[in-house]
Amino acid sequence: MFKRVTLTLLGLISCNPSFATEVVNVYSAREEQLIKPLLDAFTQDTGIQVNLITADDDPLLERLKREGANSPADILMTADAGRLYRAAEQGSLQAIQSPKLQQAIPAHLRDPQNRWFGLTYRARVIFYNKATVNPKELSSYENLADPKWQGRICVRSSTSIYNQSLLASMIASKGAAAAETWAKGLVSNLAKPPSGGDRDQIKAVAAGQCDLALANTYYYAQMLYGGDAAQKDAAQKLGIFFPNQAERGTHINISGAAVTASAPNKTNALKLLEYMVLDDAQRWYSSTNGEYPVKANIPAADQLQAWGRFKTDALNLSLLGRYNQAALIIMDKVGWK
Ligand SMILES: [Fe+2]
CATH class of the missing domain: 3.40.190.10 (Periplasmic binding protein-like II)
Structure with missing residues (x-):
């Protein structure tokens, strides 16, 4: 004492x-x-x-x-x-x-x-314009490379760690070659050159600039419930879709x-x-x-x-770090700005 x-x-x-x-x-x-x-x-x-x-x-x-x-x-x-x-x-x-x-x-x-x-x-999911997209058309991240989405997708730039990690998860599950093919297809389907953050992609869908966006779930939650009327209005035009439910699960x-x-x-x-x-x-x-x-x-x-239960990808998240460099190389190669 x-x-x-x-x-x-x-x-x-x-x-x-x-x-x-x-x-x-x-x-x-x-x-x-x-x-x-x-x-x-x-x-x-x-x-x-x-x-x-x-x-x-x-x-x-x-x-x-x-x-x-x-x-x-x-x-x-x-x-x-x-x-x-x-x-x-x-x-x-x-x-x-x-x-x-x-x-x-x-x-x-x-x-x-x-x-x-x-x-x-958090999950990185697909948001779709409820007026122009039937969620039955959606399935997986891989499907976003399908030519049917040409000129219809919004996603932020490759400088975002969120996109780097999503691509790293693709490398971990499908290998670098398949991940590159996917990234190339995704980039060729973009409605416009990437700009802004995840919220901006959601707003762009609401404004009709694209039909689909990739974004993190908490941004959507903040827009829906954060008290900003304009953001709420934009988010309400969109549906949320959890990809890859039939296989490895949604990227988290x-x-x-x-x-x-x-x-x-x-x-x-x-x-x-x-x-x-x-x-x-x-x-x-x-x-x-x-x-x-x-x-x-x-x-x-x-x-x-309220968005429902979903299967999450059980990938060990340390692999997102391990494949980060490989993801950056692919993004550069396929011209993901
Ligand atoms: Fe964030």
């Missing part, structure tokens, strides 16, 4: 709050309002103060790389397994042994080397988290990660983000459940 008091006093004397208080430093690519309430609850429950820094995904990775061993970050939160794989490969993450995380998160949604963990998942990806290689507060970082997979946290985080919880016993929010 005495020792503890002495340490606390020393902490106060040094005027460095990090000595006086338990902290964890989070670098997050998620918008503050999508994560802050959960971090506040963590602080309330554990007494550990969370210092949150938010920035865009790729600049955060660059920052971690630049800061190296001197980085104050304990946790990286970002989306897409391809990006988390990149962070691991650049030496910014460390392996974490946690039975709680391993038990809560299905194996294909976390790194086999335990350097990153999925917290929620994660938003995830990892403990950084340099983590000065590693124990607290682990506590926060384990907190994120508690039932309540899973429920809150997934519904706030419009995503699906990774934990099998937690149902998705009602709004997502």
Whole structure:
């Protein structure tokens, strides 16, 4: 007891709050309002103060790389397994042994080397104009290369990690040659040169510029339920279709988290990660983000459940990182701008 008091006093004397208080430093690519309430609850429950820094995904990775061993970050939160794989490969993450995380998160949604963990998942699906497309015409990602869709598809550019990961999943399941043939067919069916983000593709379908779009599920959820009348109006013109149900399942990806290689507060970082997979946290985080919880016993929010159940591709998501380079080469080759 005495020792503890002495340490606390020393902490106060040094005027460095990090000595006086338990902290964890989070670098997050998620918008503050999508994560802050959960971090506040963590602080309330554990007494550990969370210092949150938010920035865009790729600049955060660059920052971690630049800061190296001197980085104050304990946790990286970002989306897409391809990006988390990149962070691991650049030496910014460390392996974490946690039975709680391993038990809560299905194996294909976390790194086999335990350097990153999925917290929620999203699907990259086909959205169609309800006025011009009969969903019976839709089946798989592969089918999007069929000439019947010529000039009718909208998708964002190949610089998006989401598209890189989708193509990487095609490489993993069909091989590079088949993936290239598919990408070539898809590009030849585009209604216009890629521009904008996923929401813009959905809006383009609603505006009649194309009949189909590839986009992530949470964008559609945000447009439908986010309170913006114009976006809601656009999204309501579209139907959602989960491809490849008859075979490997729909391509999914994660938003995830990892403990950084340099983590000065590693124990607290682990506590926060384990907190994120508690039932309540899973429920809150997934519904706030419009995503699906990774934990099998937690149902998705009602709004997502309304779209129906679907089979997800069980591919280990680390393969999306492994085949990222191969995907980039194919995209370049087939002229996916
Ligand atoms: Fe996104």
